[in-house]
Amino acid sequence: MQVIGEGLQMTTYYPERMCCPRCDNGFSYMAVGSYNTFGATFYTDGYIEGPMYDDQGRLFRCPQCRAVGWSDEFTCEDDESDEAELGSVFDADVGPIPLKDYPALLDEVQALFDAIWRGQGCAGCKLRADCEAPLDLG
Numbered sequence: 508m509q510v511i512g513e514g515l516q517m518t519t520y521y522p523e524r525m526c527c528p529r530c531d532n533g534f535s536y537m538a539v540g541s542y543n544t545f546g547a548t549f550y551t552d553g554y555i556e557g558p559m560y561d562d563q564g565r566l567f568r569c570p571q572c573r574a575v576g577w578s579d580e581f582t583c584e585d586d587e588s589d590e591a592e593l594g595s596v597f598d599a600d601v602g603p604i605p606l607k608d609y610p611a612l613l614d615e616v617q618a619l620f621d622a623i624w625r626g627q628g629c630a631g632c633k634l635r636a637d638c639e640a641p642l643d644l645g
Contacts, residue, residue, distance in 0.1 A: 526583035527569035533583060534570055536602035554606070566604045566612070575612065578603065 523538035539561045547557025565578045604612060622628065626643030635641060 524583050525567060525578075525581040527572060527574055528576060528580050529574040530569060530572040532569055532571040538602075564603045564606045564609065566609070567602070568604055575604070575616075 519540035519542075520537040521540045522535050524533065524535045526533045542561045543559045544555060544557050545559065547555050547560050549555055566575055567578055567581050568575050569581075624642060626641060629635060629638070629641040629643040632638070632641075
């Protein structure tokens with residue numbers, strides 16, 4: 508267990524294993540074990556901001572294939588963790604996507620859907636000849 512802070516202002520972390528539902532890549536990261544909300548500000552939309560409050564989000568990005576999903580989608584069949592694969596809570600590629608990054612992630616997903624609906628990938632698609640209604644022609 509890793510401890511950050513001193514005295515009453517202490518945040519603890521423990522290793523948690525995740526598995527990508529898309530590529531089956533297994534990875535571990537340092538999950539929040541405990542924290543406190545002393546001196547925190549509670550907003551009406553449920554957001555909490557505080558000096559020792561860890562706002563780890565519930566969306567994860569696979570460090571291998573970059574797939575994004577909810578924490579409950581990244582479950583593993585086995586519960587074996589390899590110490591060598593443990594990530595760090597400070598590693599941007601491993602662990603939950605911070606809440607502050609959700610707007611940029613939403614922009615990324617909206618751009619992807621926009622590209623799909625505009626048919627930007629249709630011209631290079633291997634199934635173009637079999638497609639009854641390519642989106643880039645409509």
